[in-house]
Amino acid sequence: MTSQNPDDGHDRRRFIAGLTALGATSLAGCTDLLGDDSNDENNDSEESSDGEDNSNGSDGTDSDIGQIGSGRAGRDAPGGMSMEELPDLSGELTVYSGRGEFLVGPLVNYIENLYDDFELTPRYADSTDHVNAILNEGQGTPADVFYSVNSGSLGALADEGRTQALPSEVVDMVPDEFHTEQWTGTSGRARTVPYNTDAYAEEDLPDSIMAYPDFEGDLGWAPSYGSCQAFVTAMRILEGEEATSEWVEGIIDGGVQTYPNEFAASQAVADGEIDAAFTNHYYIQRVLDSNPNASIATSFTSGDAGSVFNVAGATIIDAADNADLAAKFIRHLLSAEAQEFFAVETFEYPLNPNVEPVGDLPTTDELDVPELDLSELSDLEATVDLLREAGANV
Secondary structure (H helix, E strand, O other): OOOOOOOOOOOOOHHHHHHHOOOOOOHHHOOOOOOOOHHHHHHOHHHOOOOOOOOOEOOOOOOOOOEOOOOOOOOOOOOOOOHHHOOOOOEEEEEEEOOOHHHHHHHHHHHHHOOOOEEEEEEEOOHHHHHHHHHHHHHHOOOOEEEEOOHHHHHHHHHOOOEEOOOHHHHOOOOHHHEOOOEEEEEEEEEEEEEEOOOOOHHHOOOOHHHHHHOOOOEEEOOOOHHHHHHHHHHHHHHOHHHHHHHHHHHHHOOOEEOOOHHHHHHHHHOOOOOEEOEEHHHHHHHHHHOOOOOEEEEOOOOOHHHOEEEEEEEEEOOOOOHHHHHHHHHHHOOHHHHHHHHHOOOOEEOOOOOOOOOOOOOHHHOOOOOOOHHHHHOHHHHHHHHHHHOOOO
C-alpha cells in the first residue's frame, strides 16, 4: 500500500458528507469525537512541542510572516492570507475553547498581543462542557466564539440554534468540505497506523483496517481513549456490529497490547515493543519531533474506519455582543501564521490548502477517507459496551 492516493478516482468531496451532515448529533454524547478529546488536550502536555511564543521571530525565510512558536527548520513560508492583511481586532471578546490551553494558548495569546485595543478572554474546558454551558446560559452567555475540538460539538450547538451563519470572508478561507454555513474547521486530524520501520516496510502493511486481526506483527492500541473509541464507533457504523465485534475479538486474541493513550502506543512502536498501532496521525509526529531518527512511520488504510478524518473548528454564538469582531477573530485562526502553527506545533492538518502538513504526510487531497456522518461518532456508549463484551481493557 501507499500513504498517498492521488488521482485514484476517489471523490475528495467525500469529506462533505461527514462534515456537513450534522443534524442528528446527540448533546449527551458529543465528547471525544475522534481526536484531541479532553484526554488528548489536557493530559498530553509533555508530548507536545514547547509552545515557546516567538511572536516577532523569523521562520528562516525572507517572508515577513511572523512565526508563532518554535517552528520547524527547512519549511518554506506558509501560503495564504497573513494576519497583516486581515482587519485589526478591536474590542472585547470571550472565547469558550474546547482546545487545551497548552496546545492553543500560544496562538491565542499571539493574536491578542497583536492589537493594543483588543482584549481577549479565553475560557478553557471540555468541548461538551462548553456546549452545555452555552445552552444553560441562554442569551446571557458571555461566549462570543466557541472554539471546539471536534465537529460534533459544533454541529450540536448549531442544531440547537445557538450559532450564527459565518460571513463569506471567513468560510472562503477553507475548502467547502471543511465548513458549513454555521461553523468552519480550523485544523484536522486523520486516523492512521504507525508502524516500526525496522520491522516492516509500508507495503507490508494491510490496506484495509479490517485485515489487521490477521496481521502477523505485534499490535497496540488505547481502547480507553476517546480517539480509539470513536475509531471503533466508525467501524461499527461502516462495517456493522457483528463485524466490529469480530475485529475487536480478533486483535485481542492476537495479543494486542493496551496503552493508556495513543502517544504511549506510538512511542511503543518507535521503541520496538510492538510493530504497529492504531492512533491519530499527530502522535507519530510528536514521537518524531522528540527523535527524528525514531523507527516509526505513518501508514494509511483506504476508505474505512482506519482513515477517518475530523476537524477542530469555530463558530459565532448567536448571542455574541460583537459578531463582526468574532468573525474577524475566526479569520485569524485561518490565517497563514495560524495554519502554520497547527502544522508545526500541534502537528495537525492545516485546512488552508496553501499550507503543507508537517513531515512526509500526504495532503488532504491525497487522503482516502470514508463517507461517514461524523455526528454519528457521538454514540460511544454502545462502543464501550462492545469493547467490554469483547474483553478489551476499557
